Amino acid sequence: MDYEFQWRPVLRSLPEMLWGALQTIEIAGLAMMLGTVLAIFLALAKRSGKKYLSLPADMWIETARNTPALFQIYMLYFGLGSLGLQVGSYTALLLGITFNNAGYLAETFRGGFAAVPETQTRAARSLGLGAVQTQWHIVIPQMLRAVFHAMTNQMVWSVLMSSLGVIVGLTTDLTGVTQKLNVVTYRTFEYFFVAACLYYLISKAFTLSARVVAWRLFRY
């Protein structure tokens, strides 16, 4: 083995990689927010007891949880494309991770909803709050607290899944940028080592900020 580490090219392209990291944060964060909103609707649909709502929700959740994320992103990129709905690689990746997040989170939220006692709904309705107001002000905040730790895991997963964008040709996120630099320089180990460190830092940053949010939000 006479491979010599050369770190200088990596250092020189660090700003470029940091821009890529920023896009990774953007995609993972957006996919998490959209996924959370969708997951609430999916979980409510499953709890509704109405077949025409619970069946599609079930299909979504089952597919998201039991097929590879890679396949899900592929399907959105090429599948939608073959239906004449051309989406870019950024959008396909964002939608793919959102789809996956929503499926996993919906299952978590279903357990969270079950942890909020039915008497809370009764008390809210007895004050004249409507069904939607009761969900929004009383049930969902308590549900989110019950599942917050599980959500943090999904957040990290969301960051790591975003690296799959490279398979649909994304070149602007952290993995995309790294891959592009690698092809030009062949400093594979150095580039991917730094990229891995950046992924680690991003994941930790997400977990930490989640803790801060929880500390601010759940004072009770």
Add this chain to the structure above:
Amino acid sequence: MIAIENVHKQFGALHVLKGVDLSVQKGEVLSMIGGSGSGKSTMLMCINGLEGIQQGRITVDGVEVHAKATDLNKLRRRIGIVFQQWNAFPHLTVLENVTLAPRKVLGKSREEAEVIAVEQLSHVGLKEKLAVFPSRLSGGQQQRMAIARALAMSPDYMLFDEVTSALDPQLVGEVLDTMRMLSKEGMTMIVVTHEMRFAREVSDRVAFFREGRIHEIGSPDQIFENPQQPETAAFLKSI
């Protein structure tokens, strides 16, 4: 006026109410007593439409509770209810617990709602606890908060469903005192209770429930001193 006519309520095969007739006038305090499973709590839940009925009619100031066209959310603004399990909203402070419904249901501004809430919370002796979360309150304090929360909607009627049953004995007194105060202020109240001394003291009338019907109804003096039905006498003796 609350008018209940021939109300039947079934949970599946279980026939809980078997034809209840009753009317409660403005300003009246009516207590409902009776063994567990006699239907008194269910009756209360039917009055504000938290439970449906299979037969009969309940009207509140002429509005039929179980009619399809009735806007229950609107009707419930006028009927406060306090539950056995006090049901504080754990994620909201005491003040937020009380301001929520006036803001979201009555459309009051935060400032207006807070004025009302502080007034009601002072009324039940919780002025010092505004910024506290319910988990920091005793059961008695949580139950008084629930009363303030219902009163903040300025209801015309207050329903109490065994509000002291889940409390430690030494906390019962403070909640009953709050209810006593309300009755003195002329609030129309229907009180499901096992506190016989309290029922006797504050009620204008007492209804004894047995097997899904009102078995006997009359003044507290009649029910407690001189019951007309042998089952009433037997129930009062048994507790």
